[in-house]
Amino acid sequence: xxxxxxxxxxxxxxxxxxxxxxxxxxxxxxxxxxxxxxxxxxxxxxxxxxxxxxxxxxxxxxxxxxxxxxxxxxxxxxxxxxxxxxxxxxxxxxxxxxxxxxxxxxxxxxxxxxxxxxxxxxxxxxxxxxxxxxxxxxxxxxxxxxxxxxxxxxxxxxxxxxxxxxxxxxxxxxxxxxxxxxxxxxxxxxxxxxxxxxxxxxxxxxxxxxxxxxxxxxxxxxxxxxxxxxxxxxxxxxxxxxxxxxxxxxxxxxxxxxxxxxxxxxxxxxxxxxxxxxxxxxxxxxxxxxxxxxxxxxxxxxxxxxxxxxxxxxxxxxxxxxxxxxxxxxxxxxxxxxxxxxxxxxxxxxxxxxxxxxxxxxxxxxxxxxxxxxxxxxxxxxxxxxx
Amino acid sequence: xxxxxxxxxxxxxxxxxxxxxxxxxxxxxxxxxxxxxxxxxxxxxxxxxxxxxxxxxxxxxxxxxxxxxxxxxxxxxxxxxxxxxxxxxxxxxxxxxxxxxxxxxxxxxxxxxxxxxxxxxxxxxxxxxxxxxxxxxxxxxxxxxxxxxxxxxxxxxxxxxxxxxxxxxxxxxxxxxxxxxxxxxxxxxxxxxxxxxxxxxxxxxxxxxxxxxxxxxxxxxxxxxxxxxxxxxxxxxxxxxxxxxxxxxxxxxxxxxxxxxxxxxxxxxxxxxxxxxxxxxxxxxxx
Amino acid sequence: xxxxxxxxxxxxxxxxxxxxxxxxxxxxxxxxxxxxxxxxxxxxxxxxxxxxxxxxxxxxxxxxxxxxxxxxxxxxxxxxxxxxxxxxxxxxxxxxxxxxxxxxxxxxxxxxxxxxxxxxxxxxxxxxxxxxxxxxxxxxxxxxxxxxxxxxxxxxxxxxxxxxxxxxxxxxxxxxxxxxxxxxxxxxxxxxxxxxxxxxxxxxxxxxxxxxxxxxxxxxxxxxxxxxxxxxxxxxxxxxxxxxxxxxxxxxxxxx
Numbered sequence: 001x002x003x004x005x006x007x008x009x010x011x012x013x014x015x016x017x018x019x020x021x022x023x024x025x026x027x028x029x030x031x032x033x034x035x036x037x038x039x040x041x042x043x044x045x046x047x048x049x050x051x052x053x054x055x056x057x058x059x060x061x062x063x064x065x066x067x068x069x070x071x072x073x074x075x076x077x078x079x080x081x082x083x084x085x086x087x088x089x090x091x092x093x094x095x096x097x098x099x100x101x102x103x104x105x106x107x108x109x110x111x112x113x114x115x116x117x118x119x120x121x122x123x124x125x126x127x128x129x130x131x132x133x134x135x136x137x138x139x140x141x142x143x144x145x146x147x148x149x150x151x152x153x154x155x156x157x158x159x160x161x162x163x164x165x166x167x168x169x170x171x172x173x174x175x176x177x178x179x180x181x182x183x184x185x186x187x188x189x190x191x192x193x194x195x196x197x198x199x200x201x202x203x204x205x206x207x208x209x210x211x212x213x214x215x216x217x218x219x220x221x222x223x224x225x226x227x228x229x230x231x232x233x234x235x236x237x238x239x240x241x242x243x244x245x246x247x248x249x250x251x252x253x254x255x256x257x258x259x260x261x262x263x264x265x266x267x268x269x270x271x272x273x274x275x276x277x278x279x280x281x282x283x284x285x286x287x288x289x290x291x292x293x294x295x296x297x298x299x300x301x302x303x304x305x306x307x308x309x310x311x312x313x314x315x316x317x318x319x320x321x322x323x324x325x326x327x328x329x330x331x332x333x334x335x336x337x338x339x340x341x342x343x344x345x346x347x348x349x350x351x352x353x354x355x356x357x358x359x360x361x362x363x364x365x366x367x368x369x370x371x372x373x374x375x376x377x378x379x380x381x382x383x384x385x386x387x
Numbered sequence: 388x389x390x391x392x393x394x395x396x397x398x399x400x401x402x403x404x405x406x407x408x409x410x411x412x413x414x415x416x417x418x419x420x421x422x423x424x425x426x427x428x429x430x431x432x433x434x435x436x437x438x439x440x441x442x443x444x445x446x447x448x449x450x451x452x453x454x455x456x457x458x459x460x461x462x463x464x465x466x467x468x469x470x471x472x473x474x475x476x477x478x479x480x481x482x483x484x485x486x487x488x489x490x491x492x493x494x495x496x497x498x499x500x501x502x503x504x505x506x507x508x509x510x511x512x513x514x515x516x517x518x519x520x521x522x523x524x525x526x527x528x529x530x531x532x533x534x535x536x537x538x539x540x541x542x543x544x545x546x547x548x549x550x551x552x553x554x555x556x557x558x559x560x561x562x563x564x565x566x567x568x569x570x571x572x573x574x575x576x577x578x579x580x581x582x583x584x585x586x587x588x589x590x591x592x593x594x595x596x597x598x599x600x601x602x603x604x605x606x607x608x609x610x611x612x613x614x615x616x617x618x619x620x621x622x623x624x625x626x627x628x629x630x631x632x633x634x635x636x637x638x639x640x641x642x643x644x645x646x647x648x649x650x651x652x653x654x655x656x657x658x659x660x661x662x663x664x665x666x667x668x669x670x671x672x673x674x
Numbered sequence: 675x676x677x678x679x680x681x682x683x684x685x686x687x688x689x690x691x692x693x694x695x696x697x698x699x700x701x702x703x704x705x706x707x708x709x710x711x712x713x714x715x716x717x718x719x720x721x722x723x724x725x726x727x728x729x730x731x732x733x734x735x736x737x738x739x740x741x742x743x744x745x746x747x748x749x750x751x752x753x754x755x756x757x758x759x760x761x762x763x764x765x766x767x768x769x770x771x772x773x774x775x776x777x778x779x780x781x782x783x784x785x786x787x788x789x790x791x792x793x794x795x796x797x798x799x800x801x802x803x804x805x806x807x808x809x810x811x812x813x814x815x816x817x818x819x820x821x822x823x824x825x826x827x828x829x830x831x832x833x834x835x836x837x838x839x840x841x842x843x844x845x846x847x848x849x850x851x852x853x854x855x856x857x858x859x860x861x862x863x864x865x866x867x868x869x870x871x872x873x874x875x876x877x878x879x880x881x882x883x884x885x886x887x888x889x890x891x892x893x894x895x896x897x898x899x900x901x902x903x904x905x906x907x908x909x910x911x912x913x914x915x916x917x918x919x920x921x922x923x924x925x926x927x928x929x930x
Contacts, residue, residue, distance in 0.1 A: 003801070004797040004800060004801070007797075007800035007801055007803075007804045008800050010800075010804055011800060011803060011804065064475075068475075070475055070478060123659070124655060124658055124659055127658075127659065127662050128658060128662060130474045130475065130478070131412075131417075131418040131474060131478060132612065132616075132658060132662070134418070134478060135418070135605075135608060135609065135612060135654070136654065136655055136658060138605065139605075139609065139651035139652075139654050139655060140651070140655070142605075142647055142648075142651055143647070143648045143651045143652060146644075146645060146647040146648045146651075147645070147648055149644070150644040150645060184793040184794075185793075187792055187793045187794065187795050188789060188792050188793045190792075191787075191789075191791075191792030191793075191799060191803070192776065192777075192779075192780055192785065192787070192792070192802070192803070192806065193789050193792050194792070195769075195773060195776055195777050195780070196777060196780055198766070198768075198769065199766050199769070199777040202766040202767060202768050202769060203764050203765070203766055203767070205728075205760075205764055206760070206764040206765065206766065207766075207777070208748040208749060208752075209726060209748060209752060209757070209758055209760075209764075209843075210752065210757075210777055210778045210780065210842065210843075210845075210846055211749050211752030211753050211757075211778075211780065211781045211846050212749065212777065212780055212781075213749050214749070220789065250601070250605075254482055254486070257479070257482070261479055293494075294493075294498075295489075295490040295491075295493035295494045295498070295597075296490070296494065298486050298489065298490035298493070299486075299487065299490035299491065299494065301483075301486060302483045302484070302485075302486035302487035302490055303483075303487065305479065305480070305482070305483035305486070306465055306480050306483040306484065306487065309469070309476050309479050309480045309483065310465070310468050310469060310480060312476070313469055313472035313473065313476040314468040314469055314472065315470070315471050315472065
């Protein structure tokens with residue numbers, strides 16, 4: 001026991017728990033506000049939306065940012081979770097009185113079913129890379145949608161009418177789910193398994209040569225991400241009625257991807273922030289921009305997406321970026337300090353969260369890359385968000 | 388019989404779009420997600436010029452010009468700065484471009500579907516079956532375009548340069564091939580094919596929405612992958628195959644609702660069994 | 675027989691009819707430093723790729739410590755005890771130095787815990803992680819990399835990256851270490867240092883080392899035996915001095 005405490009002390013760093021601690025504090029404040037009657041119905045509804053968006057974005061980030069594979073079918077897993085979870089809940093409600101137990105069981109069932117499909121869709125992921133995998137996951141999302149549309153037991157094209165939850169309670173449950181998911185996810189990333197996953201992303205060939213079981217980890221990440229997406233789907237299903245297959249189209253998958261890209265691939269904190277922001281903006285704009293003007297929103301996202309990716313990745317912009325990046329300024333300042341003291345216990349397992357995108361999906365580095373190593377360029381913007 | 392003819396003509400449309408995907412993939416090594424939306428651009432170009440001039444033939448010409456130009460502009464503005472960046476970055480940009488085009492179209496034309504009246508060529512009877520002349524036209528013109536394209540790639544200087552670039556960009560550059568120009572030409576040709584595809588598509592389904600291109604685009608990409616991406620005959624084979632399967636499935640009432648699932652399942656199965664597609668070339672990873 | 679660490683029998687591979695490597699018969703004794711030399715394109719790296727499961731040999735087979743490993747996956751072969759470095763360095767560039775080594779320690783039996791231990795941070799997680807770090811530091815110490823441990827791998831100098839790659843391979847606790855041009859791009863000082871490191875780790879970790887190298891000084895100063903490959907076939911084999919002075923070998927290298 002004392003050894004355990006010593007070990008924990010050796011590794012504990014406040015930084016590691018800030019993410020979920022902040023979310024928890026936010027939740028407590030919201031609960032107080034809600035009890036004081038300061039939150040109206042639409043705000044609590046928005047909060048539930050934010051909660052499931054955060055789960056969707058962070059879980060997709062596991063696949064895209066940490067494993068380095070592109071998945072365009074994340075909405076498909078959420079769709080499975082939404083339909084199966086609420087379907088299960090409607091049966092469970094007959095035999096179980098406690099609403100809380102019902103929704104927890106529903107989340108587990110929805111998550112597990114999605115996880116099974118994650119396993120199935122993960123199988124092609126082992127043989128395919130990049131664009132091919134993207135198209136297979138996209139195809140999977142469309143298949144799921146198409147099937148739910150045609151199953152009469154789920155209401156077919158009319159959608160599945162589900163019992164919604166009291167929104168004031170639902171957002172609390174949803175945020176507790178977010179906190180648990182975040183803890184599990186970050187703990188996983190900060191372990192040897194997380195290291196193996198990022199090793200595969202960094203250099204798959206080397207990872208194999210080091211005896212990392214690439215097959216297992218790719219499947220594992222797909223399954224875990226699908227499980228969490230399924231849970232998010234169940235939350236969605238308890239929040240909206242009827243559940244419509246049209247919601248889970250390819251655009252929804254892309255929207256989640258936009259959250260991941262905006263927040264920074266490989267950055268859980270970034271995903272949380274961008275998921276929250278995008279959901280709020282969507283919510284606000286939805287009320288203000290009706291009809292065809294809704295396209296303005298899409299237009300803005302499209303432009304932001306293109307600009308961010310081009311700015312972060314265009315080889316020609318590299319020198320400009322380096323000059324203005326925070327890291328560069330930091331390095332300059334550090335150079336002035338004589339000695340930098342390292343905190344061993346914390347530094348050794350710190351997570352290199354932000355990856356430059358060039359390295360994702362391109363394990364085949366050109367020969368000369370090793371001769372003149374690039375400085376890891378971290379875009380200034382992401383740094384601010386995580387600071 | 389008419390199902391098969393319909394399938395073939397839908398297949399020809401898919402093949403035309405798939406060619407665009409496959410050529411761009413073969414040469415620029417990127418999945419141009421916005422390619423489907425070029426069809427939408429072409430469709431609206433036809434609509435607008437038809438409304439303005441009333442001349443369908445002129446409309447077709449305008450649509451070809453607009454598509455080609457937008458393909459080239461997109462390549463220059465969005466993709467060229469990313470040359471040499473990771474495939475994931477390029478792919479995400481392409482998705483962004485696709486959304487951009489859809490949003491712009493929606494802002495200009497609205498999200499309601501607009502109908503278009505193209506000249507009706509009537510039907511001809513072959514034996515007992517009546518077949519739309521437009522179906523036959525699609526097949527014939529589609530066949531001619533594909534043959535011309537194959538000849539172009541095989542016989543002309545530019546075509547051979549394209550093959551060289553797709554084989555090894557670096558080596559082609561050293562041999563004095565202007566890689567940037569070749570990539571631009573590829574985008575131009577691919578977008579031109581998309582203009583034809585939009586014309587044929589409208590001849591079958593004469594209504595236009597801003598998202599018109601996305602489903603055919605995804606399906607055509609499926610076709611390109613099934614045929615083996617990067618391979619021109621593969622794209623044709625995959626397109627025709629997919630068109631036939633779709634029409635046959637749709638003609639059987641019991642499985643008609645599941646057509647999309649069947650097509651995409653086929654893609655997954657083929658990729659699992661033969662990841663390089665039916666006619667694709669094997670690439671060895673260098674260690 | 676029993677003291678052979680690696681034995682290949684008629685190992686060969688062809689790509690689309692082209693015989694890239696054929697009939698390679700290596701006999702590497704336990705604890706030996708064995709060199710694989712030959713002009714560019716002779717198929718040396720291809721041999722490494724076959725021994726590590728990257729390519730499946732089309733003919734022949736090979737044994738590690740008496741156990742046939744042909745047809746096994748890359749991961750399995752690594753678990754059985756072959757580790758390698760790469761000709762063009764393949765570090766995990768975005769990871770710190772110590773993390774590179776930690777990844778390689780992944781499969782050691784004493785560092786086992788499952789993903790659920792990780793997600794729930796059980797006592798086992800803490801225990802293993804702390805021990806893993808100590809072990810990684812110990813390995814880095816051998817290579818003089820302890821002070822660099824928190825730097826990103828891509829920020830190291832070229833020679834240091836090479837050393838780290840060897841350290842990382844060593845962390846998988848191999849019986850046989852394959853080094854693909856370990857001295858390439860190093861200056862004479864670094865090369866000399868590398869020679870003493872290779873000898874040192876052989877003795878300290880009871881290793882057998884098979885290495886590819888162009889630097890003949892390096893090979894003759896280090897290796898007990900060599901095999902010379904040319905155009906995918908064995909040109910000469912034997913003790914280092916003998917094989918390198920073989921007139922055929924000299925002709926292959928100088929040309930003529």
